[in-house]
Amino acid sequence: MNGVRNILLAGVGGQGTILAGKILSEGLAEAGFDVKMSEIHGMSQRGGNVSTQIRYGDKVFSPVIARHEADVIAAFEKMEALRWIEYLRPDGKLIANDFEIYPAPVLMGAAKYPEGILEELSAKADVLAFRADEIAKEIGNRKSANMVLLGALVQTMGIGGVPWDEVIRENVRADYFEVNIKAFEEGKKRANT
Amino acid sequence: MKTGKKLMTGNEAVARGAYEAGLRFASAYPGTPSTEILENLVQYKDSLYCEWAPNEKVAVEAAIGASMAGVRSMAAMKHVGLNVAADPLFTFAYTGVTGGCVIVSADDPGMHSSQNEQDNRHYAEAAKVMMLEPSDSQEAKDFMKLGLALSEKFDTPVLLRMTTRVCHSKGLVALEDPVYVPVVEYAKKTEKYVAIPANARKLREKLSRRIDAMTKYSNKAEINVAEYNSPETGVVSSGVAYQYAREVFGEGASYLKLGLTWPLPVELIEVFASKVKKLYVVEELDPYLENRLKMAGVKCTGKKVMPEWGELNTDVVRKAVFGTEAENINFEARAVPRPPALCAGCPHRGLFVVLSKMKNLIITGDIGCYTLAAAPPLSAMDSCFCMGGSISTGHGAAKALKQAGIKRKVVSVIGDSTFFHSGVGSLMDVIYNKGNSVSVILDNRITAMTGRQENPGTGFTLMGDRTREVDIAALCAALGIRREDLYTVNPLRLDDVRSALEDALKKDRPTVIITRWPCVLKKFAEEDAKEFDLKGKARAVDEKKCRMCGICGKIGCPAIHTSDRVKIDRESCTGCAVCEQVCPFSAIGEVTE
CATH class of the missing domain: 3.40.50.970 (Thiamin diphosphate (ThDP)-binding fold, Pyr/PP domains)
Structure with a gap:
């Protein structure tokens, strides 16, 4: 795997997945890694799923992660974990937000939101699941759930030597900085337990 | 850093x-x-x-x-x-x-x-x-x-x-x-x-x-660069395909990475090819490099193993070349897709709710957010080819139907930016050649699909300066649309949309309906706030009146949840009230508390 590590962030448009990916990749660059990040956007604002792929190491070639290659997947929504699980290495780790956002076919009654997602995934992979939205709400802003997940992700990957609070400061509105940092720290704790 | x-x-x-x-x-x-x-x-x-x-x-x-x-x-x-x-x-x-x-x-x-x-x-x-x-x-x-x-x-x-x-x-x-x-x-x-x-x-x-x-x-450009590692296998590649190839073949192969691909450095390629036993060409889409190599008599393997369409990645290249796939977690693929949909409050929805109920029409579409109306539940589009194509394909269809004596009419739908792009010439064709299709110009005051860029109708430039706006109605009039054949409606008022469409469809001459209402994602200018009432109140369902008929679910609004009982998500509802207008039991109204 030539020393390259792979992180996949998956969510739904509006969850802050792209911002979390931006902070993560800038932090990794700050730590001196070669970094590539890939995302496909265009229609995410219209209810689509969003994924950000980050690869880092001494030298990165492909900007996209192959199936079975992700060291960690952070799923910002439960069903997105299911959608992307084939990208996880058999010995990789899945961080999942126990939170549901219904897609249009479910809202219209044309499909059912799958049941038992976390149970199925836990049986097949190393899963860390928690309610990031609830944690963020308790801290003060539900929208900082992305920072809770980012904190857990950073802790899981064991990425040292990055001034995360500085990178976060550069990327969020000043009046949201405190709540975002709290959310990030809370997420780190989740990964330790 | x-x-x-x-x-x-x-x-x-x-x-x-x-x-x-x-x-x-x-x-x-x-x-x-x-x-x-x-x-x-x-x-x-x-x-x-x-x-x-x-x-x-x-x-x-x-x-x-x-x-x-x-x-x-x-x-x-x-x-x-x-x-x-x-x-x-x-x-x-x-x-x-x-x-x-x-x-x-x-x-x-x-x-x-x-x-x-x-x-x-x-x-x-x-x-x-x-x-x-x-x-x-x-x-x-x-x-x-x-x-x-x-x-x-x-x-x-x-x-x-x-x-x-x-x-x-x-x-x-x-x-x-x-x-x-x-x-x-x-x-x-x-x-x-x-x-x-x-x-x-x-x-x-x-x-x-x-x-x-x-x-x-x-042939000597610095950006056409050879990396010699192994005399066994060589790879010729360009663009992002090189990154995939470099990762899959690793240090065990030699590479000729081409940055300048026309004119192709054939001599350089021949030298490279002579130094390796087996030569692969890794490229996305057509066998552009491969065909030119073969014309030059260079033996290589490319599309024989590699797909000719779709995106490459390391998985695809690895499987094509080595026939291997790595082990992955087995699971049941049961994630429900998240197809993109018109936003809650999208002004296009009103028009397509009305169009979706009209019979005996061909609706020719174009490139933009409104193309999403082709998907269920609205399913209100018959075609989509290229920028500006809706009005001209619609004109051809209308002429053909009329020539054949078939009583089916044609409605062409096109966005404001798409109309400015290349729809104007098409409308000129309809008028000049005495067509009878109905052209609907969906003026949402912005180029929405690509992320809300200014266009000649918005009053602003890319540099942020104010500028003259194209007056679409005046432009259509100048092209030759008669005043009585030109309708401007608020697309969120279904009765107005319906009566304009019904009236236009009766006529055997070119007509234009402009649906004018700003995109919900638009950053509104002062003029927008003046012209449009943008403070719609969120809607809610009166459960006593709701009979679960499912009609509001057929307008494809992401704020409406019909799987269990009907609910409207207050956070995403903009108060456009299209659902209220389709409800046969008057069960939807403004949120009261």
């Missing part, structure tokens, strides 16, 4: 490269995946000028004019945009440049947001313009700069061919200071720039000599 580098998308890097190279003029029409090039370039507006053109042909022509006037210039577009701009490009190859000029084509392998995945590398050969293919963000910046220099060195426009992954992936880029490039003093050069046959023949001859010079250069 420890690396002294900045993470940039390929598009940001192209903009940065243009700035560093002293570019003074840029024009583009927005189109995924190319849009962010000019959106990023505008940050350097103190040292350059950039604009949104109404279409790609106009953008390229304006860039030609700027080059002719002596400054470095560029035009950017998505792959299909180059079809529109092909006309000036082919002659520009004959005339050459004064200030360097780069045309960026952003191709979309895998059709992430496009109607086809044409391989625009063929344009370089067909038009005979030099082509550069960056494989990551650093190269996107470097090749943009090199492209402008080579354009001047060889007196040719240069095609910078990007793909979605190069445009939208981020990588580390080393920044440099911009250089000052003086304006070339204008000199009248009619033999160069007036492409009448007598001059064009001479220019064509000159072009052949230029191709020889460019070919010579290509």
Whole structure:
């Protein structure tokens, strides 16, 4: 795997997945890694799923992660974990937000939101699941759930030597900085337990 | 930053490269995946000028004019945009440049947001313009700069061919200071720039000599680089495909990475091929390199194992070459898709709710957010081809039906920006040739699908200046639509939409309906706040009156949840009230508390 590590962030448009990916990749660059990040956007604002792929190491070639290659997947929504699980290495780790956002076919009654997602995934992979939205709400802003997940992700990957609070400061509105940092720290704790 | 580098998308890097190279003029029409090039370039507006053109042909022509006037210039577009701009490009190859000029084509392998995945590398050969293919963000910046220099060195426009992954992936880029490039003093050069046959023949001859010079250069260009590791296997590749190949074959193969792919460095390739036993060509889409290698008598394996369409990645290349797939977690694929839908409060919804209930119609569609109305539950579209195509395909269909004596009518739907792009000529055709189709211009006051860019109808430019707006109604009138055949309606008022459509459909002559209401995602200007009542109150369902008939669910609004009992999500509801108007039991109204 030539020393390259792979992180996949998956969510739904509006969850802050792209911002979390931006902070993560800038932090990794700050730590001196070669970094590539890939995302496909265009229609995410219209209810689509969003994924950000980050690869880092001494030298990165492909900007996209192959199936079975992700060291960690952070799923910002439960069903997105299911959608992307084939990208996880058999010995990789899945961080999942126990939170549901219904897609249009479910809202219209044309499909059912799958049941038992976390149970199925836990049986097949190393899963860390928690309610990031609830944690963020308790801290003060539900929208900082992305920072809770980012904190857990950073802790899981064991990425040292990055001034995360500085990178976060550069990327969020000043009046949201405190709540975002709290959310990030809370997420780190989740990964330790 | 420890690396002294900045993470940039390929598009940001192209903009940065243009700035560093002293570019003074840029024009583009927005189109995924190319849009962010000019959106990023505008940050350097103190040292350059950039604009949104109404279409790609106009953008390229304006860039030609700027080059002719002596400054470095560029035009950017998505792959299909180059079809529109092909006309000036082919002659520009004959005339050459004064200030360097780069045309960026952003191709979309895998059709992430496009109607086809044409391989625009063929344009370089067909038009005979030099082509550069960056494989990551650093190269996107470097090749943009090199492209402008080579354009001047060889007196040719240069095609910078990007793909979605190069445009939208981020990588580390080393920044440099911009250089000052003086304006070339204008000199009248009619033999160069007036492409009448007598001059064009001479220019064509000159072009052949230029191709020889460019070919010579290509064979020793620094961006066509060989990496010799193994005499067993060699790989020829370009663009992002190189990154996939380099990772899959690793240190066990030799590489010829081509950055300049037209004219192709055939001699260089022959030398490389002679040094390896087995040669692979790894490229996305068409066998562009492979076919030219084979014509030169170089034995290689490419599309025999590699797919001819769709996006490549390391999985695809590995499986194609080595036939292996790594172990992965087995699971049941039961994630429900999240198809994109018109937003809650989208002004297009009202029009399509009405159209979806009308019988005996052909609804020709176009490129934009409203194309989402083709999907269930609205299913209110019969076709979609290309920018501006709805009105003309609709006209042809209407003429054919009338000729055959069939009583089916045609409604063409087109967005404001798409109408300005190339719909105006189509409407002229309907009027000139006495058609009877109904053209609906969906004026949501912005170019929405590509991320809300200004256009000639919005009153603002890319540089942020106020400007004159095109008056669509006056434009249609000037083209020849009679006043009584021109309707302007609020698309969220279903009765108004219905009566305009019914009235227009009765007429055996060209009619235009303008649906005027701003996109819900738009950053509203003062004028919008004045003209439109944008403070709609969220709607709620009165459970006592609701009989679960499911009709409100058929308008495809993401704020309406009908799977269990009917609920309206208060956070996403904008109060557009389309659901209230379709409810047969008056069970939907404003939130009361």
